[in-house]
Amino acid sequence: MEKYSKKEKKKLNELAGLAYERELNSELSKLENKFTEWKKGKIDSFELNHEIHLFHNGISQELYKKYNPRNLIDLTVGWAIANNILKKDEVGKDLLNKLELIVERYK
Numbered sequence: 001m002e003k004y005s006k007k008e009k010k011k012l013n014e015l016a017g018l019a020y021e022r023e024l025n026s027e028l029s030k031l032e033n034k035f036t037e038w039k040k041g042k043i044d045s046f047e048l049n050h051e052i053h054l055f056h057n058g059i060s061q062e063l064y065k066k067y068n069p070r071n072l073i074d075l076t077v078g079w080a081i082a083n084n085i086l087k088k089d090e091v092g093k094d095l096l097n098k099l100e101l102i103v104e105r106y107k
Contacts, residue, residue, distance in 0.1 A: 002074065002098050011095055012073045018090070019080035020067035027059045078102030 004012065031051060038048040067076055080086040081096075082103045088096055096103075 004074070004098070008095055008098070009073075011092065012077050013070075015077045015080070015086055015091060016067050016073050019077065019085045020063060022085050023063055023067075024060075027055065027063070031055050074099060075102055079106045082106035 034043065034048055034051040037043045038045065043051075069076065077086065077091075078099045079102075081088060081091060081099065083106065091099065
């Protein structure tokens, strides 16, 4: 891990939180669609319950693990930039320069 100032570490944590929220919102929207299907009678209660279970024990936990390894936060943020979850202008020029090799690795 490259050396980061306190200010940069704080920014990395904020960026990781933002990326986590964006990915979680995207996945929750997919789950919301299952609720809509249930309300319209396209799926039954058991199938909806199964989808909730899959979400909770699957993607929800995966996202939590991805965005909460504090010692690898620069890798997580770099991945989020490379995958267009975070925009480069949200990161700031100096921090983006430090993350450049990580971002390139994930592209």
